[in-house]
Amino acid sequence: MKNKSIIAKKFMAVILTIAFSISLFVIPTFSIEAKAANKNVVVVIDPGHGGTGDRNLGAQYNGLSEKELTLQLANILKAELEKYEGITVYQTRTTDVIMSLEDRAKFAQNVNADFVFSIHFNASSEHLFYGSEVWTSTFGSYYQKGYNFGQIVSAEWNGLGLYQKGVKTRIGSSGNDYYGIIRQCVARNMPCVILEHAYIDNGNDVSLVKTNSFINKLAQSDATAIAKYYGLKSKTLGTDYSGFTYKSVKKPNGKLYQDETGPDQCDIKVLGYDVASGNVLVELTAVDKQSPVIYFSYSYDGGKTFCPLQMWDRTKPTQSFNVKVPSGTTNPTIVVKSYNNYEKDSTSAPVTVNASFVY
Numbered sequence: 410m411k412n413k414s415i416i417a418k419k420f421m422a423v424i425l426t427i428a429f430s431i432s433l434f435v436i437p438t439f440s441i442e443a444k445a446a447n448k449n450v451v452v453v454i455d456p457g458h459g460g461t462g463d464r465n466l467g468a469q470y471n472g473l474s475e476k477e478l479t480l481q482l483a484n485i486l487k488a489e490l491e492k493y494e495g496i497t498v499y500q501t502r503t504t505d506v507i508m509s510l511e512d513r514a515k516f517a518q519n520v521n522a523d524f525v526f527s528i529h530f531n532a533s534s535e536h537l538f539y540g541s542e543v544w545t546s547t548f549g550s551y552y553q554k555g556y557n558f559g560q561i562v563s564a565e566w567n568g569l570g571l572y573q574k575g576v577k578t579r580i581g582s583s584g585n586d587y588y589g590i591i592r593q594c595v596a597r598n599m600p601c602v603i604l605e606h607a608y609i610d611n612g613n614d615v616s617l618v619k620t621n622s623f624i625n626k627l628a629q630s631d632a633t634a635i636a637k638y639y640g641l642k643s644k645t646l647g648t649d650y651s652g653f654t655y656k657s658v659k660k661p662n663g664k665l666y667q668d669e670t671g672p673d674q675c676d677i678k679v680l681g682y683d684v685a686s687g688n689v690l691v692e693l694t695a696v697d698k699q700s701p702v703i704y705f706s707y708s709y710d711g712g713k714t715f716c717p718l719q720m721w722d723r724t725k726p727t728q729s730f731n732v733k734v735p736s737g738t739t740n741p742t743i744v745v746k747s748y749n750n751y752e753k754d755s756t757s758a759p760v761t762v763n764a765s766f767v768y
Contacts, residue, residue: 450496450639453517455527455590456483457603460507468532470610473618476505479528482606482628486528489632493641493648514593514601524554525601526631527590530618532610537718538704538752539613540572544603546586546595547578547665554600556658562604562634569626570617571607572720574703574750579667604631613717671755672697675747680729682766689732689762695747695755696726704748709734711742711759718748734762 458467458476467475483500490498499520501513517525531542543562545555559576567573581587586595594601606627607614617623636643637653674696681690689709695702704718709732722728734741745757 448495450641451499451521451523452490452496452635453499453501453520453522453525454483454486454490455501455513455517455525456480457527457529459502459505462507465507468530468609470532470536471615471619473530473609473615475530475532475609478530478609478618478624480505482624482631483528485625485628486526486631489629490635492645493632493636493643495641496635496639510589510593513590514597514599517594517599518597522599524558524635525590525594525599526635527601527603528631529603529605531605531608533608533752536610539608539611539718540574540703541566541607542574542605542750543576544588544591544605545576545578546591546601547580547661548586548595549660551591551595551600552578552665553658553660555602557655558602558634558638561637561655562631565630565634566606566627569623569630571614572703575701577667577700577750578665580664584664668697668700668749668751668753670699671753672702672747672749673755675745675755675757677743677745677757677760679743679760679762679766682762684767687734687736687738689734689741689743689766690729691732691743691745692727692729693745693747693757694727695721697747697749700749700751702747703750706746706748707732708744709738709741712744712756715744715746721747 456479458465458479460476465476467479469475480502484503487498487500490496499516499522501516502508514525531538541563543555543559545559546552556576563573563576579587586592588603591601591603607618609615609618636648637650637655640651640653642649642651672695674694676694678692679689680692691707693705695705701723702721703723705721706715706718708715719730732743740761740763742759742761744759746754748754
């Protein structure tokens with residue numbers, strides 16, 4: 410009876426910690442950098458999509474339209490940034506019009522932009538994923554500037570309760586940056602980032618995006634990140650970021666390719682089965698040498714169905730959690746998938762739970 414009591418307490422104590430920690434690529438070379446603005450900064454806000462036609466609409470889910478959200482956020486962001494001294498702000502579009510990626514970059518070039526911030530919201534074909542992410546160039550100082558800003562804005566988004574997927578790069582078949590707006594800006598000697606604020610096809614983020622004033626909060630977070638990056642001041646806001654410091658990543662020597670494979674390790678152990686509660690205590694070890702593991706999902710029916718993606722505590726390669734097995738299920742078979750921040754997954758070997766695991 411004493412052992413059963415201890416085990417029961419153990420099961421009750423195991424709660425998966427939801428960690429909104431920011432875990433980006435592991436880059437070993439950082440330096441502390443302060444960047445107080447010593448000249449007028451020119452930035453361009455680029456609301457993604459616009460106009461008619463499927464591609465121009467962007468993601469359309471849950472009564473939310475990406476092209477409308479990007480413009481709404483951009484308008485607020487521009488107004489917020491203009492409360493700071495030493496910055497000039499432009500927008501590539503201010504109405505619902507079609508605008509090519511090349512024309513957006515040309516516009517930024519014509520106003521002598523120091524940085525282009527492309528505003529977006531996300532969706533996936535599987536509708537599984539949630540959280541915020543930043544895309545930047547893979548090349549030299551463009552990567553450095555994009556990654557540095559990405560760290561700052563990710564911290565701001567994290568404070569709003571959005572899960573952080575990190576700063577990423579992607580190379581296309583031509584060997585250049587995959588995303589057109591980044592590629593077009595780099596060709597014109599301008600750093601550019603794509604800011605994927607949240608997913609509008611997953612309830613985890615939609616519940617936030619549909620909250621009153623959340624778009625305003627996102628815009629304010631973006632503005633704060635830009636102000637911190639450039640060390641701006643605002644008499645209107647009573648804010649001074651001239652002493653703000655951040656860790657600057659060094660310029661890469663070569664191209665930084667995207668991770669095309671799932672985690673290197675995805676192994677599970679069943680530690681016990683509390684038949685009365687239906688809880689199976691599972692230990693998962695998930696490791697990826699190229700990019701961080703950020704989600705996991707489990708199945709009790711051998712992989713036929715999986716639970717929604719759970720947040721992974723990136724500070725620990727091995728973690729324990731409970732799998733709730735419906736009553737009446739006999740000999741459940743546990744399978745777990747782990748995902749890295751490129752949404753590539755690996756699947757564990759199945760473990761069938763039987764009497765040997767029962768306490």
